[in-house]
Amino acid sequence: MGARKTAIGAAAIGAAVSAGFVVSGTADAATTPSIRTVFAGDDAYVSSTRTKTNFGAATQLVVGAAGGETSTSFVKFATGSFPAGSTLSNARLILPYDGTPVESRVSVFPVTGDWNEGTITAAGQPAIGATAVASAVPRAADQTVTIDLSKVVTQAGTYAFALRSASTTAVTRFQSAEAGVQSGPRLVVNYAAPTTAPTTAPTTAPTTAPTTAPTTAPTTAKPATCTTGALLVPSCGVLWGAAAGGFTDTPRDTALKDWEAMTGRTATIYHTYHKGDEKFPTKAEIAMTQDKAHPRVLLLNWKVAYNTTWAKVAAGQQDARIDAWAAYVKANYGTQKFFLALHHEPENDVNPTAGSGMTGKDYAAMYRHVILRLRAAGVTNAINVLAYMGNEKWMAQPWWKDIYPGDDVVDWVGLDSYVSVEKNYYHFGDFGSLLDRQPTGGGLGFYDWSVKNHPSKPIMVAEWGMYHRIAYPTSKAAAFSTVVPQLAKHPQVKAIVYFDTAADNSGDRNIAVNSTADSLTAFRQVAASPIFNVELKN
Incomplete structure (x- = not known):
């Protein structure tokens, strides 16, 4: 099976580089990428005529209908955690084509219930919501279709979706994570972490001093310093x-x-x-x-x-x-x-x-x-x-x-x-x-x-x-x-x-x-x- 799935898993986190990407030059400073790319942890399609067949190992995801068979695809993403206080924005699902797509609207539906790509079939698929949360029309001149999920992906978590095409005469095929080099569905999310408060002292002193001293010293413990011992074993870290x-x-x-x-x-x-x-x-x-x-x-x-x-x-x-x-x-x-x-x-x-x-x-x-x-x-x-x-x-x-x-x-x-x-x-x-x-x-x-x-x-x-x-x-x-x-x-x-x-x-x-x-x-x-x-x- 292909290379793309490798970037996935229950804790899949990948940050993509963009023009706004900034990384500190020191290890002790926080690193706050502005974009995270996550590849599908599970993806598969199911067939209305081959209801007990599992297609989790296929290199394609199929949506649409042709020859009396309707295909629906499923994708699942685990975003991993974000820095505390982060704000997520501009989440988008990107689906790379396998061949020329049908220029017919593809819609994304919410999925409830557990499933995995190795066992899912049409006969045992999870429940699919009645209303699409987003959609887009593939264009044959493009290599991928992008579907805006900003209203859905608003925090860290695991997200599962079903994909359906409005076409009743032909199917669109997307690359699955098994397809190989840099293929498969991906979820791309912009996020912004809170900025660190400045550490410099204020330029002006308070106009009035406190009238009473605190009765007890601050209780916040100083973080332990990790150091190496006689055999270079660190005391911590x-x-x-x-x-x-x-x-x-x-x-x-x-x-x-x-x-x-x-x-x-x-x-x-x-x-x-x-x-x-x-x-x-x-x-x-x-x-x-x-x-x-x-x-x-x-x-x-x-x-x-x-x-x-x-x-x-x-x-x-x-x-x-x-x-x-x-x-x-x-x-x-x-x-x-x-x-x-x-x-x-x-x-x-x-x-x-x-x-x-x-x-x-x-x-x-x-x-x-x-x-x-x-x-x-x-x-x-x-x-x-x-x-x-x-x-x-x-x-x-x-x-x-x-x-x-x-x-x-x-x-x-x-x-x-x-x-x-x-x-x-x-x-x-x-x-x-x-x-x-x-x-x-x-x-x-x-x-x-x-x-x-x-x-x-x-x-x-x-x-x-x-x-x-x-x-x-x-x-x-x-x-x-x-x-x-x-x-x-x-x-x-x-x-x-x-x-x-x-x-x-x-x-x-x-x-x-x-x-x-x-x-x-x-x-x-x-x-x-x-x-x-x-x-x-x-």
Whole structure:
């Protein structure tokens, strides 16, 4: 099924960019887009002659009558919440054509009763109001028809409508959300949030002073300041991070600075990748984490076993490599703390064959050996992250549990996980499904597994992203809108690090936050959340 439905869901929120769109340049200021675009969470049509047939998977919505068959279409939208005190205006339903429309009036009717696109039929359709709330006449010269719903959509909520055509001799077909690239019905709403009162003092003093002092001090509590502790775990809130410019030649520090400017927040965690005998942090990485105006901490991935095996590392055959890196870190990075992930996503490289040197137990032995040797060499500023791939296929393997090297050498449990925003494409989902992916065959999802088995360990989403195929640009707004609500439901997650690239290593997937205009708008809203206001104590 197609790409459009991906921008939908029960919490579908997408903000479209317009000439009047304004976003603050700082994360602490409120972000108030003037337009929100929401795509249908459910859409389907029903037939008067095929009364028990469900057409929820069709790529078309059909209205009108032809050959003795009358078709009615249904659409449902969830607007999501708006800033307190917002005023909604100029709500309009936009329906893109599939083929040439009949120039006969299309009317919108209110719908009562629950329904969903997977089960609705003419025999079981919800009640339709007797009076249309709005209508418009499609024009063949246009690509869409717009129907004014300003009198109906006046506040946040879920809205369901039935669409009917006045034509009795032909049908009009609209693209459904399953049709593919940027298709399907959409609801576009203008809204205005209240302006923030000025914080400056009045220019003139009151003419009379109060005759009595207040008997008690104000009771309003000052908001808690979220700060990081010894293992960089925030006392409250969630650490915000990124790796930008993936699979390009752009210097990573430059890519990250550009990404921060685009998204409106400094990435507290700066994620970089190294292997073998490379010496790191590099001068550029050190400079990025010593920029007092933009506090950052490094997340360094290191494939220690590059050109060898985990078993050989565990047996001491790469001790010279480990010792050389330890000496470099002490000489060039002092005591400044950093996150260290040894060979992230190890599941992808496991060879369970005995003697391969790359079994799950070999990984755990390698991990323990490296961390203990680094500690013995005096590297005490490394905060260790075990970054799982978290793929349901790997989680179901009998060797998956062997990877964990022990609580004494793991400070954070990490997860690298991605979701598609193309419905019915591989790993379609939202931020919650990214965290809760379950093993093939069932069992605890990743988050629940980690909390149950390692309750003392904070969870870092060391890589995450929302993607669509490059050839099918699709709004990520709905998926992005789930991030903050899902973090509230998963309190063990203490850090999230976005991996941003316009083309992944397969060359097929776009993970960039700005792959569509409304995707970037929605992502900026995520970045602006106060949950990420964490002061780095390093």
